[in-house]
Amino acid sequence: MxxxxxxxxxxxxxxxxxxxxxxxxxxxxxxxxxxxxxxxDKQGFILQLDSKLPLELIYEYNNSREGSCKPGFAAAKMTAIYPKFSKPVPIFLDPNYKKFSKIGEYLLPFGIKSQGKILDTVLSSTKSYGLGEELESLSCKTCIIVGNGGILSNKSLGHRIDQYDVVVRLNAAPVKGFEKDVGSKTTMRITYPEGAIQKIERYEAHSLFVLSAFKSVDLKWLQQVVFNQTPSSSEGFWKSVALKVPREPADIRILNPYFIQEASFNLIGLPYKNGQMGRGNIPTLGTVAITMALHICDEVAVVGFGYNLSTPHAPLHYYEKIMMSAIKKSWTHNIAKEKEFLVKLVKGGVIQDWTNGICGAKC
Incomplete structure (x- = not known):
């Protein structure tokens, strides 16, 4: 009908x-x-979404060998449903960050205004600003963002997750002991001071430590980490922070704040608030990571995303016994608006959701 x-x-x-x-x-x-x-719609996404390939992409991708990486696929699909999408964006800050004008006029977390001195100090010490020679040499990269949702439990997706070229994990979500469901490979772990792993033994042997800075004290904390100094004060943080990160400076990165800016104002449509952090205008780190992946990856998948509030006794996270009912209305996030954006990506075939938690049967 x-x-x-x-x-x-x-x-x-x-x-x-x-x-x-x-x-x-x-x-x-x-x-x-x-x-x-x-x-x-208001954000610039096409209203009639489906995962079918547009005519102009059928010739390019329909004959791709099954299971092979499809170069440029995620960006092509994103552009098909969101014509304003522009791919060339630096993933991490490097010494040339001042030339990237999209972040120069915004304060943290949307930009780097007034942070030049500390950024120069940190970047001069880390000296590495990319994914690494091996990954950057790939002509096609598959990426998966591993969310922390309880929906990951008992799915036995670990082996599948480890097949991706780039595996992105968030905050302090553990790997050891959960490998069957979440895999064992970690390419990068994106976090902020309050979300970072505090027990040194829980860090993976090899991965990039990526800071997503939300406030100026976050960069001061990173500076102390890079120079192997113990943070001198907890002032400015809303909970305790890691005192040490077992990573060499060459394994530390600063995520380009443009991804927070783009996700918040352009893609989700959260309140602008004069370009400053305020109530309900900060995207979750998972959505920031997905936004980043659309710029650097040829194919993008997610697992462990989606909160089902109609199941209050379901586990909130895969690694602890806190229930879904523990979710409170967030001051900084707008989960409903954010979900609308993620549903668009799944419906439009831009990303694959292997745990089917973003939109369930609706997609």
Missing amino acids: GAKLGCNLLVGLCSMLALGILYYAPGRITLQGRGHISLY
Whole structure:
């Protein structure tokens, strides 16, 4: 019934276009003598989402060998559903960060305004600013973002996760003891001071430590970590922070704050608040990581995403016994708006959700 209605609507629109009753311009259809019917939502995403390949991409990807990495696929699909998407963005800050104008006028966490001195000090010591020679030499990269949701439990996805070129983990979510469900490979762990692993023995042997800075004290903490100094004060943090990170400076990175800016203002549509952090305008770290992956990865998958509040006794995280009912309304995040964005990515075939927690049967 729905397909028949869609076909009839399309035929009707084409007939009206042919008769000159309807006019088309990029992004809108205008009825003669009346207003326009937009093809896109407020953020710029196409309204009619599906995971089918657009005609222009069928020739390029339909004949790809099954299981092989498809170069540029995620960016092509993202552009198909969100034409404003622009891929070339530095993943980590490097000494040339001042040339990237999109972050220069914003304070943390959306930019680097007023942080030049400390950034220069830290970056001059880390001296490494990429994913590493081996990964950067790949002509096609598959990436998976491992969320911390309880939905990961008992799925036995560990082996599948480890097959990806880039495995991204978040905050202090443990690996040891949970390998069957979450895998054992970690390419990078994105965190902030309050979310970082505090027990040294729980760190993986090899991975990049990536700071996502939300406030100026976060960068001061990172500076102390890089120079192997014990943080002198807990002032400015909302909970205890790691006192030491067992990583050499060459294994430490600073995530480009543009990904927070892009996710918040452009993709999700959270309140602008004069470009400053405020109530309900900070995306979760998981969504920031997905936004990053769309810029650096050819194919993107996620696991462990999605909170089902209708199951209050389900585990909130895969590694602890806290229940879903523990979720309180967040001051900084807007989970409902964020979910709308993630559903668009799944429905549009931009990302694959292996635990099916983002939109469930709706996709």
